Amino acid sequence: MLGFIAKSASSTSAQRHRFARAPRFAPLALLIPALLGGCSTASYPSLARRAEEKPVAAPVTATGKTAAQDGATADLNAKLDSLRRAARDADKAFAAARPAVDKALNAATRAAPGDETWQQANLALSDLERQRGALGLVEGDIEELYAQDRLAHAPENPDAPRAAVRMIEAARTEILALAAAQDRVLSAARRKLPR
Numbered sequence: 001m002l003g004f005i006a007k008s009a010s011s012t013s014a015q016r017h018r019f020a021r022a023p024r025f026a027p028l029a030l031l032i033p034a035l036l037g038g039c040s041t042a043s044y045p046s047l048a049r050r051a052e053e054k055p056v057a058a059p060v061t062a063t064g065k066t067a068a069q070d071g072a073t074a075d076l077n078a079k080l081d082s083l084r085r086a087a088r089d090a091d092k093a094f095a096a097a098r099p100a101v102d103k104a105l106n107a108a109t110r111a112a113p114g115d116e117t118w119q120q121a122n123l124a125l126s127d128l129e130r131q132r133g134a135l136g137l138v139e140g141d142i143e144e145l146y147a148q149d150r151l152a153h154a155p156e157n158p159d160a161p162r163a164a165v166r167m168i169e170a171a172r173t174e175i176l177a178l179a180a181a182q183d184r185v186l187s188a189a190r191r192k193l194p195r
Contacts, residue, residue, distance in 0.1 A: 073163065073164070073167075076164055076167060076168070077167065079145070080145075080167055080168065080171040083138055083141055083142050083145075083171060083175065084171055084174060084175070086137075086138045087135060087138045087139075087174070087175045087178055088178075090131065090134040090135035090137075090138060090178075091135060091178045091182070093131050093134060094128065094131040094132060094134075094135065094182055094185075097124075097127055097128050097131050098128065098185065100124050100127075101121075101124040101125055101127070101128045101189055102189075103124075104117075104120050104121040104123075104124035104125075105121045105124070105125070105189060105192040105193060106192075107120070107121065108120070108121035108193065108194060109192070109194070110194075111194055112194065113194060113195065118193070118194060121193055122193060125189055125190065125193060128185075128186060128189060129186060131182075132182050132183070132186055135175075135178060135179055135182060136179070138175055139175055139176065139179050142168075142171060142172045142175050142176075143172070145168055146168050146169070146172050149164060149165065149168055153165075
């Protein structure tokens with residue numbers, strides 16, 4: 001018991017001794033901020049933009065657009081023309097396949113499923129569906145272009161029409177109209193095939 005009291009007494013005196021030295025360092029602790037404050041008197045370069053760093057305005061063409069805008073419009077026009085051409089070609093191929101399908105379906109009107117005439121009509125219908133798939137690829141491309149444009153300009157006011165939006169929407173409307181007409185033809189042809 002005496003050993004414990006002696007041990008606790010010695011640790012208490014060691015703590016007192018450590019805190020007894022603290023007042024000697026107090027003036028130094030007050031001096032550090034004053035020394036550091038003197039370091040900030042140096043002058044630093046300005047963060048303002050220099051003349052050579054300022055953005056240069058793009059040259060404006062006679063149409064009032066920049067050369068970059070004219071280039072982007074020309075690229076978009078070329079892409080939309082290519083999609084329209086592909087859609088019309090797919091529609092011509094679809095129309096060319098229709099007479100054979102109509103003939104095969106008329107021949108299979110009274111055929112039982114699995115008969116030879118029924119199988120020929122089914123093959124002709126499959127060919128027409130394959131032709132519809134060609135337009136479906138073009139349809140996917142125009143929808144992707146439309147979605148990309150919408151995402152790129154989402155923050156803009158949707159009521160303020162842009163030339164690119166009008167161009168894409170016009171091509172999209174034309175291609176979707178061709179696709180809808182083909183879908184109607186296919187639906188009618190499927191109903192003709194005996195079940």
